[in-house]
Structures are given as C-alpha cells and as structure tokens.
Amino acid sequence: MKEHGRALAHSHTLDLGRAPDQLLTRLAENEEILIGACNLLTTAVKANRRIAPAGEWLLDNFYLIEEQIRTAKRHLPKTYSRELPRLLNGPSAGLPRVYDIALETISHGDGRVDPESLSSFVAAYQTVTDLKLGELWAIPIMLRLALIENLRRVGTRIATDRIDRNRADYWADQMTEIAEKDPKSLILVIADMARSSPPMVSSFVAELARRLQGQGPSLALPLTWIEQRLSESGLTIEQLVPIGKPATGRRSGFHKQQHR
Numbered sequence: 001m002k003e004h005g006r007a008l009a010h011s012h013t014l015d016l017g018r019a020p021d022q023l024l025t026r027l028a029e030n031e032e033i034l035i036g037a038c039n040l041l042t043t044a045v046k047a048n049r050r051i052a053p054a055g056e057w058l059l060d061n062f063y064l065i066e067e068q069i070r071t072a073k074r075h076l077p078k079t080y081s082r083e084l085p086r087l088l089n090g091p092s093a094g095l096p097r098v099y100d101i102a103l104e105t106i107s108h109g110d111g112r113v114d115p116e117s118l119s120s121f122v123a124a125y126q127t128v129t130d131l132k133l134g135e136l137w138a139i140p141i142m143l144r145l146a147l148i149e150n151l152r153r154v155g156t157r158i159a160t161d162r163i164d165r166n167r168a169d170y171w172a173d174q175m176t177e178i179a180e181k182d183p184k185s186l187i188l189v190i191a192d193m194a195r196s197s198p199p200m201v202s203s204f205v206a207e208l209a210r211r212l213q214g215q216g217p218s219l220a221l222p223l224t225w226i227e228q229r230l231s232e233s234g235l236t237i238e239q240l241v242p243i244g245k246p247a248t249g250r251r252s253g254f255h256k257q258q259h260r
Contacts, residue, residue, distance in 0.1 A: 001117050004108045005124030012097055012129065015088040022095055023081045023145060024073070030152040031069050037155035038062050040162045050207075054159050065151060072144050084135055098135040101125060102146035104160060111150060113143060164203040171198070171222070172211035179218045190222050200229055205240040 041055045051059075058065075092100035092188035105121050106113055122139070125131070171193045178189050198204055205226060212219045227237055 001105075001108060001121045002124035004104065005121040006128050008101065008104050009125045009128035011090070012095065013088045015046040015086045015094070018082065019086055019094050021078055021081050023099065024078060025078060026095075027069065027072055027076070027148065029143060030148050033152050034058075034062070034065060034148075034155045034157070037159040037162070038157050040166075041084050044162060044166070049165070052158070052161065054154065055162065058155060058158060065148070068144055069148060072141065072148065076117040076145070081138075084138060085132065096135075096138070096142070098131065098138050099142045099145065101131075102139065102142035103149065104173070104181055105143070106146050106150050113147075118143075120254075159202040164199055164201055167198055168204045168207035168211065172208055175212065175219060175222055176215065179216065183218050184219055186221065188223055193222065194225065199236070200233070200240075205230070209237050209241055 038059060041051055041059050044051050045059070081096050084098060087093055087095060087097055087100055090100075092103065101122070105118055109117055122131070171189070174189050175186060178186050208226065210224060212223055223237065230236055230240070
C-alpha cells in the first residue's frame with residue numbers, strides 16, 4: 001500500500017482550471033445501475049430462477065447500499081467538490097484528486113479498507129505530495145463514494161451474468177417444450193438459437209448445460225452444438241461450468257450470517 005501510495009502521487013497531475021462537479025452525476029449513475037441489477041435479480045427470484053451468491057448478497061444488502069447513497073447525497077453539496085484539487089488526466093481526469101486516492105485505496109486493497117492501511121497509504125502519498133486540509137477532511141465521504149463505485153462494477157457484472165442466464169433459460173424453455181410436443185422440430189429451435197449468436201460465456205453455457213444435461217438424447221443435440229462452438233476457441237463445456245455445487249436460489253438467514 002505504501003509503495004502504491006507513492007507511485008500514485010508521482011502519477012498525479014493537477015488541473016489548475018475550474019470544472020463542473022461530476023461526483024453527484026456519477027453517484028446518480030451508480031445508483032441507477034445498482035437498482036437495475038437488483039430489479040433483474042428480483043424478477044429472476046419471482047420466476048423461481050437460480051441466482052448466484054453475489055446476487056443474493058446484493059439483494060439482501062441493498063437497503064444498506066441505498067442508505068449509504070442517501071448519506072453521500074446529503075453530505076455532498078454541489079459546491080463541495082469544486083473546491084478540491086482536480087486531476088488533469090488519467091481515468092479520473094476532471095475528478096477530485098482525493099476521490100482517485102479513495103478509489104485506488106479500495107482497488108489496491110481488493111475492496112477492503114481499514115484505518116491502518118488507509119493511514120499508511122495516505123502518509124506514503126504525502127511523502128511525495130502534500131494534500132490540502134480540505135482533501136484530508138474529504139477522505140471519509142470520498143471513501144463512501146468510491147465504495148459505491150466499486151459496488152457499481154460488481155452490480156454490472158451481476159446484471160450481465162443474469163442477462164446471459166435469462167437468455168439460456170429462454171432457449172432451454174423453448175427446447176424443453178418442443179422436445180416434449182414435437183421432437184422432430186427441435187432442430188429448428190436450435191437453428192434459431194444459432195442465428196441469435198448467443199454469447200459463449202460461462203454464465204450462458206453453465207445455465208443451458210444445467211437445464212438440458214440428462215434430459216434425454218434429443219436435448220443432447222443443442223449441447224453438441226455448444227460444444228462445437230466452444231471447440232473453435234479451444235474450450236469445452238466442462239471448462240466453463242463452475243466446479244462444485246451451484247447456487248440453488250436465495251438462502252434463508254443469509255443476511256443474518258453476513259451481519260452478525
């Protein structure tokens with residue numbers, strides 16, 4: 001953390017001009033993405049679809065995230081961050097320097113923040129460049145914003161995973177139904193799926209395999225097509241399906257286990 005703090009200080013160049021506040025807009029975008037991910041998961045739960053443990057955690061703890069977003073809005077007036085030194089370039093260009101410090105503290109600590117690592121990170125940064133008093137006062141609110149930003153990335157991954165699984169569920173439903181009513185027409189449904197160019201990613205492949213494997217010889221045909229598609233990239237279904245027992249839906253007492 002100390003090494004990274006010093007390296008970050010060397011990489012920062014300040015923008016001496018004034019710029020409009022971006023943090024409130026960014027916070028609103030993060031909130032919208034997190035709400036969207038939760039809505040996708042809620043729909044899946046109502047449809048008795050399986051959701052991954054990360055999705056369970058997001059649903060069970062979303063009220064805490066909303067609480068932090070409300071707190072951030074309350075303590076971040078529009079004019080507040082305009083007084084803080086801003087970065088000239090890099091991924092956080094136009095944003096307060098202290099916000100980038102908060103982001104880097106979280107990302108370099110793999111999402112974990114404790115007073116000791118934070119203190120050593122900031123102290124190491126200041127061996128290269130002194131921070132203003134206002135920036136030091138802003139660290140708590142910036143950490144809150146950066147954690148919400150980090151959750152937004154998690155929410156985006158969860159939403160993408162859910163969309164891929166929904167797509168797999170759609171084709172599995174179509175194939176299961178046609179295999180029961182008119183097996184000879186199954187090839188037409190497989191052709192429709194092929195034309196739709198489904199993503200050959202772990203979430204889609206794993207869900208489709210889970211739904212179709214062991215359901216009879218006719219439903220082995222779409223899995224053969226998946227295997228052929230994957231072989232073009234040197235992959236197999238087994239490589240993309242997670243090892244071990246998959247998630248089976250929301251678990252009772254999950255929230256209590258997390259917050260004891």
